[in-house]
Amino acid sequence: MSVVLSGSPALAPLLARGALLSPFKRPRPDAGFPRDRLVLPGLRIDLARLAAYERVCGFATGDDALPLTYPHVLGFPLAMRLMSGRGFPLPLLGLVHTSVEITRRRALAATGEYELAVHVGGLAPHRRGTEASVITEVRTGGEVVWESRSAYLARHRTARTAEPPGTDRRGTDLRGSDPRETEPRGTDSRGTDPHGTDPHGTDLRGTDPRETDPPGTEPRETEPPVAVPGPLPAVAEWHLGGDVGRRYGAASGDRNPIHLYPLTARLFGFPRAVAHGMWTAARCLAAHGAPERVRVRAEFRAPVLLPGTVTYAADGGRFELRGGERVHVSGVVEDLGPGGR
Template sequence: MRAEPAGGVMSLVLTGSPSLPPLLARGALLSPFKRPSPDAEFPRTRLVLPGLRVDLARLAAYERVCGFATGDDALPLTYPHVLGFPLAMRLMSDRCFPLPLLGLVHTSVDITRRRSLPATGTYELAVYVGGLEPHRRGTEASVITEVRDGREGGDVVWESRSTYLARHRTHAEPSAERAERAPLPVLAEWRLAGDVGRRYGAASGDRNPIHLHPLTARLFGFPRAIAHGMWTVARCLAAHGAPDPVRVRAEFRAPVLLPGTVTYGAEGGRFELRGSGDRLHVSGRVDPLP
């Protein structure tokens, strides 16, 4: 790897994608020592991975578990998040990252794709922490992922902003609950098997114990394993479709317990996933870019 200064932010160029298990272990071990605060310092490093090629076998496994058509030349809209996840974990498991990795909640994702990305293309990944913000329930961090055309000086063709919440005591006044919109027209009912978290974890590399087994999920306060938030968005987008260029915004409102049954609803550019009693799990919208 090599370091290069870039506008006051240090760009660290990697020679390969980091291995996730050691990062998850390090993040777990350091979590009890973190003191989250919106005023805390955070890593100012921009991790860059050039010359990235997609593993087509792993891509096919991802497409199958998320419901995308397999064998398409273009990457699914959400797949670059998987490619950037190891770099994001390297930043969030770092000693200098102030939020504890254990208990960190993925609250939203905002994706912009400017053109389709061929599965056989070569790309440059960049991931960095966008900043910290106060939240009524704690502190929220934003993590930015960019994908550039692999050619020298290539343009950004895909980018995302994910927000992650560390819950802790705050002095914020309780906010009024958001009024829920009426449910969207139901287009499908999906019965989710108990192994969805394990299958998605194998395809994406995200083997967080809350997604893998009821016993490990109970250690973190969940009655059963829960589905990955990015799986729920990917599954909705596989059903909804997305044009090029496009912007997708989604909020994760409540965990999806596995196994379980959910309904997928959509109307116009909006989509959602609901559970029993019309409990809203995911809400989002798809907007074509001019």
């Protein structure tokens, strides 16, 4: 059912409601979820707020075209209205934004008028809990010109894993450490024996030692090894101030306490304030650039602590943000061309 709103809801009360209801949520992939589609018609852009967003994210200011990531900011209050309600089964506290995919079919003018719609796409099992997808669409003249799909993970015990809370699906501890660093000696970061076998006895070089050929038979052909892409070449080093989370929060409206101050971040297990995931994606895309018709996917792999220093790296359509050897964000930019969908 479509619910038409007369204005964008205020974020602060929604965040407070979501925090209060979080202890009573029991996440599971087969739970019910809100089926409403929230629609905000006649949306016009606040140009002063847009300019603040462009400055903090590194986009060029003064252009009439909206930055690729800005409609996510416009849709965030509607998403929070859905996710903070009683009908949404995942607790808002501790919810981790794991990825976003954005498709832009044409440039959006900052002076245009749009219809904004947000709905929950569904729930799915995840090896570390339950993941929800939230879909945001921007229409003009009845045509969808921009859409995104964000994945949010609620971490909890599942039948597939007994790993402690605080890790994402790639094994990265969201509180700042990597559980792979505590693996026993003699294994590499994939949990495999460095001599070429995994714990189940499968030879990672292409054969299984339990399936040896009998003497006198011709050796079997094996598939050539798959090339694993190496680190992307560094393009720039960015020194991030401790106020990045507060500046982005003021421009976007997302004032989650983990992003604001060291004290408020420590209440949630972080040693310092953490940069917004969507800020890291926007900052990378501001540096990378994107064609008019484009699809972008960004994976949020580890938090960026503030203040800090990170390396922006890119090659072709790929980009990433690194801190030392740790990859914080990785992404792909796909040019859809004139006939792209």
